Amino acid sequence: MLTVTNIETFYGPSQALFGVNLAVEAGELVALMGRNGMGKTTTIRSIFGLTPARSGSIEFEAKDLRRLPAYRIAQAGLGLVPEGRRCFPNLSVRENLVVTSGPGYWSLARVEELFPRLAERRYQMASTLSGGEQQMLAIGRALMTNPRLLVLDEATEGLAPVIRREIWSAIRLLKEQGQSTLIVDKSLSELLPIADRCTILEKGRTVWNGQPDALDDAIRDRYLGV
């Protein structure tokens, strides 16, 4: 579905990615892992054309995504939940959701069913939501575009445990529905049981790729520092 081959990305003169390889097949949940600063977010920014890759290839359903503007990449079927709680604070929950809606399974009603807290706060400004609710809103906003591949960047970082559990159960539910997902997250205990495959980045390179069962302690110690 998504095939990222050997991409190199720069921030101005400094190189951040030195050859990232990554693949997500339809229906899979792929975990993108690595310590801080190893290039996970940059990889996602490159996929979405926000920090375009200078070399390598990014293909989604046999379509070349490199050099496309971000909105065309999103239109091609990728949905991004960016790092941090990125909703639009000055718009209501409903406005945040409705603006990006596209045809497909996900509608306002279905998102509100997935996250009942959003239904309760439908008319509130997004700025008045708690961090966890804003994160739910960001996920809901991405789902409203009906993406064939959902990309979650640190969706549960810095949230209260009770909210985390809600978000993880939503992610599990999405996986059961066959949603293809690429996910960056640090809570391995939640992530590994549902991941189909893991890709580990180290200093801007893909250094390990395999099934979560094969992720032994040696690899964890070496690349994830846990």
Next chain:
Amino acid sequence: MDKLKTGIIAPPGLPAMPARWFDRKGLVQIGLLALLLLAPLAAYLLGHIYYINLASRITVIAMAAVGLNLAIGYGGMVSFGHAAYFGLGGYVAGISAYHAFDFTPFMSWPVAIPGSDSMLVIWLAAILLCGLLALAIGAISLRTTGVYFIMITLAFAQMMYYFANSWPSYGGEDGLPIYLRNTLPLVDTNQPLVFFLICFAGLLLSMAITSRLMKSRFGAALTMARLNDTRLATAGISPYPIRLMAFVISAMITGLAGALYADLNGFISPTMLSWHFSGELMVIVILGGVGRLYGPLAGAILFVMMETLLGGLTEYWKLFLGLMLLCVVLFAKHGVMGWLAGRERNE
């Protein structure tokens, strides 16, 4: 799909609730409208025609600023060239009236276009031409942002200014008089009060359009484009056409105000196109409150009253305007409306 998809999506719910007439914001808004409507009525009863025309002037300038506010306040596009649309609207009214007065055609080839002294025809032409001009200027300017956008809109407006200045058929830098005010069916536009009411209706209409637009899905997308266009883009919506559309609508409103302004003064000149006027409109929007529906009205009342009252006392009244602007920028970032009516949800 959800039936809300294209309709009004602003809620009847809590903080986004529209102003109720009896809360602070509602009272201020109704007060401003009532002031603007009742002052000329009182002036009419007392026989002071000058004050009716002053109210018309406030109304028309407020309407031009409503247009600019859509670009600056809601769309985040700091246009320093809205005089181009104001002036174009004015020139449409003036040139059309000139040919109607002379019984000469505006164009005889390839199609014959006669002049017209009908306001309806003039308004339609002004709106269409301003929309087309803004489409062209916006399509180029919106590829830039920040200070470049400010400069490029200014440059286009100055091109219009110098063009009008050096076009002798329509008066060049001396301008062109409109000997007879253009007409509307059924009413006598020469009556100052009637003309004021026409302007007032135009102002209300432009504010209603802005309000409705900003409550639609389009308005929410425009807000998103202002706040963070990459975030909007990663949701599959290109910010560019949304901004361009808002820019065009903004220019159409300002252009219609320009056509009314020409009829109000019975005179057009390149001054309407000059950067001073673009600047004044910006000052009005900032004074009133950027991105506030009633901000342009509050700003225009303040601006024109200062111009009239202080301008009668001293030639240097703009010094006081400058001080006031400084105070607004430093101490009351949400302008007069923010100060009178409190903050709004989009601040």
